[in-house]
Amino acid sequence: MLREFRTRILIFGLSGSGKTTFAEKLWQALKDEGINYAYFNADKIRDMFNDYDFSINGRIRQADRMFKLCEMRREGAIVDFICPYETLRKRFNYFVWMNTIKESDYKDTDKIFQPPKDIQADMVITDFNYDDKIKTLVNSIKNGEHKLIDTTLY
Secondary structure, three states: EEEEOEEEEEEOOOOOOOOHHHHHHHHHHHHOOOOOOEEEHHHHHHHHHHHOOOOOHHHHHHHHHHHHHOOOOOEEEEEEEEOOOOHHOOOOOEEEEEEEOOOOOHHHHHHHHHHHOOOOOOEEOOOOOHHHHHHHHHHHOOOOOEEEEOHHOO
């Protein structure tokens, strides 16, 4: 087991599940507490790289890009993106699953999206009333709380 702080926060779920809204609120709440986390939104990153490839290879490339951006931030980072394959989530160390909808406008993505199985979400959001969950996460980051990571998954 490994102890790790919540420094690479992945907010994932289907398109339209509220990932960006949750991430922006979390980022603002951290800033309000004087905690300097970076925030990377998948759509903006795809725009920056002019990369709109949603094939398996394109999704792997995007996940790799998002992770590397997090790694550049010693203080911590938040990313929000669909991240449909469970294996692509493993490099992050805190998981917020936006499980607020069962299907999106993108049926091809819905078909490939894998709910968490081997990597359990640290926080599951099932509705859009999540301000208390954001406060809980901010407080745990503010207090320097860590989690144990089962390294057998890697």
